[in-house]
Each structure stands twice: as structure tokens, then as C-alpha cells.
Amino acid sequence: MQQIKDLINGRLKKAIDDSAVALSIDMYTEDFPKKAYLNVHETWVERKLQHAVLAVQQFGTDMHATINISTAINAILMETRDFSDNVGAVNEL
Numbered sequence: 339m340q341q342i343k344d345l346i347n348g349r350l351k352k353a354i355d356d357s358a359v360a361l362s363i364d365m366y367t368e369d370f371p372k373k374a375y376l377n378v379h380e381t382w383v384e385r386k387l388q389h390a391v392l393a394v395q396q397f398g399t400d401m402h403a404t405i406n407i408s409t410a411i412n413a414i415l416m417e418t419r420d421f422s423d424n425v426g427a428v429n430e431l
């Protein structure tokens with residue numbers, strides 16, 4: 339898994355440095371048994387449109403309040419790469 343993260347980080351480094359990456363977040367709920375999921379992915383252009391899924395995980399039983407969502411997103415970003423300088427942007431949702 340770390341090899342995949344390193345590969346994605348290497349390909350994204352220039353786009354991130356140029357602030358040319360779109361971060362997309364989706365939440366959805368499975369009908370039965372009503373489980374919520376969080377999907378975080380990035381899109382960028384590298385000669386052609388590229389896409390990487392950072393995480394798809396069960397959101398758990400926490401309320402879907404902004405603070406809980408941003409905390410989960412920040413944890414995913416911190417796990418996948420060093421976003422320590424940019425975490426505030428996610429908290430401004």
C-alpha cells in the first residue's frame with residue numbers, strides 16, 4: 339500500500355506545488371443497513387486528465403456535522419501525504 343501512496347505522491351508533487359489539484363469529497367449512505375461512506379479523490383492534468391482515489395471508508399456513526407466530516411478528511415490527507423501546511427483549507431468548509 340505504501341508503494342501505491344508513494345507513486346501517487348510522486349506523480350502529484352508538481353501539480354500540488356502549482357496548486358493544480360482538485361480535491362473531491364463524496365458522502366453517501368447505503369440503503370441497508372444505513373451505513374455512511376466517505377470517498378476522497380483527486381483530479382489533475384498530466385498531459386491528460388488523471389484521477390486517484392485516496393480513500394473510501396465507512397464514516398461510522400458520528401453525526402454528519404461539518405467538524406466530523408472535516409476531521410475525517412484531514413485524517414485521510416495526513417495519512418496519504420504531508421498536508422500539514424494546508425489542513426486549514428479543509429477546516430474552512
